[in-house]
Amino acid sequence: MLKKKYRLRNSTAFWATLKLKNCKADDYLIIYKGKSKNNYSAPTKVGIVVSKKIHKRAVKRNKIKRRIREIYQEAFKTGYADNIKDAMSLVFITRQKVIDADFLTLKKSVFELLQKF
RNA sequence: GGAACCGAUUGGAUAAUCGCGUACGGAUGAACAUGCCGUAUGAGGAAAGUCCGGGCAUUCAAGGGCAACUCGCCGGAUAACGUCCGGUACAGGUGACUGUGAGGAUAGUGCCACAGAAAAGUAAACAACCCGAAAGGGUUCAGGUGCAACAGUAGUGUAAAAGACUACUCGGAAUAUCGAGAGAUAUUCUUUGAGGUAAACCCCGAAGGAAUGCAAGUUCAGCAGAAAGGUAAAAGCGGCCCGCAAACUUUCGACAGAACGCUAGAGGCGAUGAGUAAUUAUCGUCCCAGACAGAUGAUUAUCUGGAACAGAACCCGGCUUACGGAUCGGUUCUUUUU
RNA sequence: GCCCCCAUCGUCUAGUGGCCUAGGACACCUCCCUUUCACGGAGGCGGCAGCGAUUCGAAUUCGCUUGGGGGUA
Numbered sequence: 001m002l003k004k005k006y007r008l009r010n011s012t013a014f015w016a017t018l019k020l021k022n023c024k025a026d027d028y029l030i031i032y033k034g035k036s037k038n039n040y041s042a043p044t045k046v047g048i049v050v051s052k053k054i055h056k057r058a059v060k061r062n063k064i065k066r067r068i069r070e071i072y073q074e075a076f077k078t079g080y081a082d083n084i085k086d087a088m089s090l091v092f093i094t095r096q097k098v099i100d101a102d103f104l105t106l107k108k109s110v111f112e113l114l115q116k117f
Numbered sequence: 118g119g120a121a122c123c124g125a126u127u128g129g130a131u132a133a134u135c136g137c138g139u140a141c142g143g144a145u146g147a148a149c150a151u152g153c154c155g156u157a158u159g160a161g162g163a164a165a166g167u168c169c170g171g172g173c174a175u176u177c178a179a180g181g182g183c184a185a186c187u188c189g190c191c192g193g194a195u196a197a198c199g200u201c202c203g204g205u206a207c208a209g210g211u212g213a214c215u216g217u218g219a220g221g222a223u224a225g226u227g228c229c230a231c232a233g234a235a236a237a238g239u240a241a242a243c244a245a246c247c248c249g250a251a252a253g254g255g256u257u258c259a260g261g262u263g264c265a266a267c268a269g270u271a272g273u274g275u276a277a278a279a280g281a282c283u284a285c286u287c288g289g290a291a292u293a294u295c296g297a298g299a300g301a302u303a304u305u306c307u308u309u310g311a312g313g314u315a316a317a318c319c320c321c322g323a324a325g326g327a328a329u330g331c332a333a334g335u336u337c338a339g340c341a342g343a344a345a346g347g348u349a350a351a352a353g354c355g356g357c358c359c360g361c362a363a364a365c366u367u368u369c370g371a372c373a374g375a376a377c378g379c380u381a382g383a384g385g386c387g388a389u390g391a392g393u394a395a396u397u398a399u400c401g402u403c404c405c406a407g408a409c410a411g412a413u414g415a416u417u418a419u420c421u422g423g424a425a426c427a428g429a430a431c432c433c434g435g436c437u438u439a440c441g442g443a444u445c446g447g448u449u450c451u452u453u454u455u
Numbered sequence: 456g457c458c459c460c461c462a463u464c465g466u467c468u469a470g471u472g473g474c475c476u477a478g479g480a481c482a483c484c485u486c487c488c489u490u491u492c493a494c495g496g497a498g499g500c501g502g503c504a505g506c507g508a509u510u511c512g513a514a515u516u517c518g519c520u521u522g523g524g525g526g527u528a
Contacts, residue, residue: 047410048410058165058427061428067415069137070136070415071415103416
């Protein structure tokens with residue numbers, strides 16, 4: 001899982017990232033990429049949005065969040081996420097179909113989207 | 118052997134790799150560290166719905182009254198409750214057992230469509246029977262209607278009938294006994310023995326300050342104000358009134374970071390005593406999440422099986438709803454054998 | 456998280472417990488009118504979120520569930 005420092009935590013940062021509209025999408029996810037960093041040592045912060053419309057129950061929403069974090073962590077290590085390392089922030093917005101996706105298809109989807117940047 | 122009923126417990130485990138929150142400790146280092154390492158610990162029986170009751174906090178003003186709200190067989194338990202336990206009555210089931218929003222309809226008002234003579238008045242305007250040439254008079258049992266029609270069955274009686282009378286049953290009242298009480302049983306009297314609806318208004322009884330909810334509130338830091346209205350009357354103060362109070366009110370704009378609140382509690386577990394039980398007293402023992410874009414996951418293997426419902430957000434006690442299985446205890450009915 | 460509100464034809468809405476087998480407008484379908492379309496006229500289709508309870512009787516009263524919407528820094 002991601003540590004606290006790697007997470008995007010306030011709503012102004014979320015809005016700043018979303019306003020840039022630098023995004024890629026498929027059936028399951030939309031990924032927004034934030035501004036490039038000034039200071040290279042600053043971390044790339046990640047935010048995940050799972051709306052209540054996707055599923056009513058908190059358990060399922062939490063599970064989706066955990067899976068995406070896990071996948072991001074793996075992508076970061078294996079080098080799939082190299083081309084977003086210069087960004088200040090990254091926001092994952094989930095779409096309706098994500099509730100049907102299992103771990104492997106979600107993983108594939110995230111990796112492909114990250115490569116597009 | 119089969120079919121049921123009731124209660125209780127459990128709510129995945131183990132291993133491997135990678136990884137997260139909180140607390141404490143350690144090493145490097147002047148500090149800083151997207152820091153690093155170690156140890157401990159880390160979601161539920163419903164954490165859910167937010168339907169009740171409390172604690173806690175703030176506001177209102179010191180108080181009084183009204184309105185409104187809530188509950189409703191009896192007794193007990195509890196901090197409190199609309200909850201729980203035990204009992205009563207009624208209803209359902211062969212039974213174990215289960216269910217019940219279970220005060221009052223002569224305190225009053227309203228409503229009871231259609232049908233029906235009539236839907237609650239000292240009732241017959243359809244119809245039936247008797248008398249009479251007719252007009253009309255007498256009787257209201259049975260019929261039909263309807264959710265509901267002023268007791269039911271059998272007889273006596275009568276022109277034919279009718280609680281008109283008799284017996285039994287149901288209902289009501291009184292008295293006696295039993296019980297803490299709701300009530301139970303027995304005896305006697307009674308046909309003046311006059312419907313339903315209060316989850317319609319309402320009446321009676323009982324208890325409780327009210328409102329707002331931790332996004333309550335407290336502290337620190339930071340901060341920016343502008344325009345309009347108003348001068349003793351309006352506006353303000355928990356719904357209203359009595360009353361209180363004495364300078365602000367409205368609109369627009371800006372800022373919204375950190376800490377406390379925050380988890381030792383009407384706490385858990387065990388033993389003994391009291392009680393039918395809910396519960397409670399004493400003693401011993403344990404410390405068991407505290408986040409703030411919000412921590413328990415991913416992959417693989419095995420275990421009968423690709424294991425249900427589902428994620429703490431100030432904290433407790435309930436209720437309700439969702440749920441794949443597994444285990445234990447008690448009880449009933451029925452069949453067969455002895 | 457906390458606190459509230461709502462649910463009636465495809466859409467927008469009426470609706471005193473019985474007159475409701477739920478009314479109206481627009482939309483849709485059929486027919487008439489017109490050379491044809493539109494307008495107009497006649498007719499039709501189609502609904503009380505779900506499950507229980509109270510009541511003789513529930514869209515309406517009560518409880519639970521489901522699905523929407525709003526407020527609150």
